[in-house]
Amino acid sequence: MIYDMDIKKLIPKHKFDEGVIAGLKELSFEQLRPIIPELLEWLQDMNWPIAKPIADILKPFADRMTPQIIEILRTNDSMWELWILVTLARTTTDPLLLNEIERIAKFPSKIEIEDGVNLEAIAILNGEYK
Numbered sequence: 852m853i854y855d856m857d858i859k860k861l862i863p864k865h866k867f868d869e870g871v872i873a874g875l876k877e878l879s880f881e882q883l884r885p886i887i888p889e890l891l892e893w894l895q896d897m898n899w900p901i902a903k904p905i906a907d908i909l910k911p912f913a914d915r916m917t918p919q920i921i922e923i924l925r926t927n928d929s930m931w932e933l934w935i936l937v938t939l940a941r942t943t944t945d946p947l948l949l950n951e952i953e954r955i956a957k958f959p960s961k962i963e964i965e966d967g968v969n970l971e972a973i974a975i976l977n978g979e980y981k
Contacts, residue, residue: 858882862889866899875905880912887919894938895931906938913939917948924951929966936971941980952976 858878861871875883875890883890893905909916916939923935932955940948952972959969974980 858886862886863893863901863905866893866896866901868901869904872901872904872908875908880915883908883912887916891916891919891923891935894934895928897934897938902934910939914943914945914948917945920948921951924955927960927962929960929962929968932963933966933968933971936968936975941975943975949976 861874861878863869863871887909890905890909893899893901894909896902897906913920920935920939924932926932936952936955940952943949943952952975955963955969956972956976959972963969
């Protein structure tokens with residue numbers, strides 16, 4: 852069992868820190884829960900080598916991270932919003948998350964329009980990824 856103190860060691864230190872991935876893959880959602888906010892930060896840029904492996908680890912738990920995902924979707928970081936929609940929200944069935952995606956689709960900010968976040972939200976609502 853990995854304890855809280857040890858789990859912090861599995862938070863990547865830099866964008867090439869792929870050595871933590873094997874350890875992260877072994878953890879349950881409950882074990883990952885304390886470091887989910889830090890892991891989600893690594894999805895701000897999917898060009899970082901560490902981003903895709905972390906997204907792959909978190910994806911099965913996406914609907915259990917709804918509060919954290921909604922928080923990100925309410926930031927002014929439209930690229931982070933886009934990457935969260937692309938990596939974690941495409942197949943969501945969570946009603947709260949779907950409501951937030953609908954908000955982006957219907958009432959996007961100027962930057963969400965410029966960065967195509969609203970188009971991804973529309974595609975999700977239209978079931979294009981199911």
